[in-house]
Amino acid sequence: xxxxxxxxxxxxxxxxxxxxxxxxxxxxxxxxxxxxxxxxxxxxxxxxxxxxxxxxxxxxxxxxxxxxxxxxxxxxxxxxxxxxxxxxxxxxxxxxxxxxxxxxxxxxxxxxxxxxxxxxxxxxxxxxxxxxxxxxxxxxxxxxxxxxxxxxxxxxxxxxxxxxxxxxxxxxxxxxxxxxxxxxxxxxxxxxxxxxxxxxxxxxxxxxxxxxxxxxxx
Numbered sequence: 001x002x003x004x005x006x007x008x009x010x011x012x013x014x015x016x017x018x019x020x021x022x023x024x025x026x027x028x029x030x031x032x033x034x035x036x037x038x039x040x041x042x043x044x045x046x047x048x049x050x051x052x053x054x055x056x057x058x059x060x061x062x063x064x065x066x067x068x069x070x071x072x073x074x075x076x077x078x079x080x081x082x083x084x085x086x087x088x089x090x091x092x093x094x095x096x097x098x099x100x101x102x103x104x105x106x107x108x109x110x111x112x113x114x115x116x117x118x119x120x121x122x123x124x125x126x127x128x129x130x131x132x133x134x135x136x137x138x139x140x141x142x143x144x145x146x147x148x149x150x151x152x153x154x155x156x157x158x159x160x161x162x163x164x165x166x167x168x169x170x171x172x173x174x175x176x177x178x179x180x181x182x183x184x185x186x187x188x189x190x191x192x193x194x195x196x197x198x199x200x201x202x203x204x205x206x207x208x209x210x211x212x213x214x215x216x217x218x
Contacts, residue, residue: 007037007065016109017060021133024064024116027111030103033120034094036064037208040083041183048083055188056133058086062192063102063118063131066090082183089160089192096194097122100129103147111135115142115180125150125170134182134189142193144175146195153197160192170197 001008006033010023020038027036038061042048046057048070058066066087072080100120109116114135125148130154134140149155149170157165157178165178173195180191 003037005035007035008039009070010064011038012141014038015041016046017057017133018135019044021060021063021109021116021118024061024102025104025116028063028104028118031151033064033100033102034098037067038064039067039069041069046147047081047153053188053190054079054082055086056190058083058090059131059188060193062086062090062093063120093120093194096127096196096218097129099123101148103131105144105147106142109133109135110123113138114140117142117144117180119144119146119148121146121148126200130178130193130195132180132191132193134191137184137189139182139184141179141181143179144193145175146173149174149195150197151198155195155197158194158196160194161188165193167198 010027014020023038024036040058040061048054048199051057068083092139097120100122103119105117105119105122106115113136115132117130117132119128119130128146128149130144130146132142132144151169151171153170154167155170156167159165178193182191
């Protein structure tokens with residue numbers, strides 16, 4: 001089936017976000033992330049209109065194939081703008097790690113109190129995206145040790161929400177790790193790190209932030 005189809009629908013139940021991540025994090029042990037499809041939609045206590053963590057809803061589907069289902073006329077402008085920002089980021093991530101493999105770095109979602117973290121790595125090891133999800137809104141932190149990087153390569157480490165954090169060798173990142181920190185009152189419980197090797201061709205400087213003025217002009 002994998003050889004003859006583009007994507008597969010993982011589960012008839014596509015909410016809440018923790019359930020979607022449970023499917024993704026389990027199925028990526030056998031199937032490529034680019035094959036696993038789920039939709040962002042309202043349900044199970046997560047409502048696109050009025051839900052205060054749209055980023056968590058969308059990023060929970062990003063390790064796989066991101067789908068959306070909603071009535072645009074029923075959503076307020078701020079929600080539509082937030083969705084557009086997240087879709088732009090997803091496109092950037094998919095270009096960065098096309099044909100990637102995935103590795104679960106923590107316990108599989110859902111977790112009662114803590115984090116679930118999954119990493120996607122390009123086949124050449126020159127780029128990776130780490131998706132970290134805090135199970136609740138309480139303050140917390142987790143040390144993430146990426147896998148599959150090139151030991152001698154220097155990587156730019158970029159937080160989707162905070163910006164560039166610095167550079168480090170692949171060996172250092174895999175041994176010392178990167179700390180994800182969730183502060184109480186943060187806009188989202190979903191945190192994304194982008195790792196880009198110095199020899200990655202045409203390495204983009206930032207992690208897919210949408211140019212609002214350009215988008216408004218279109």
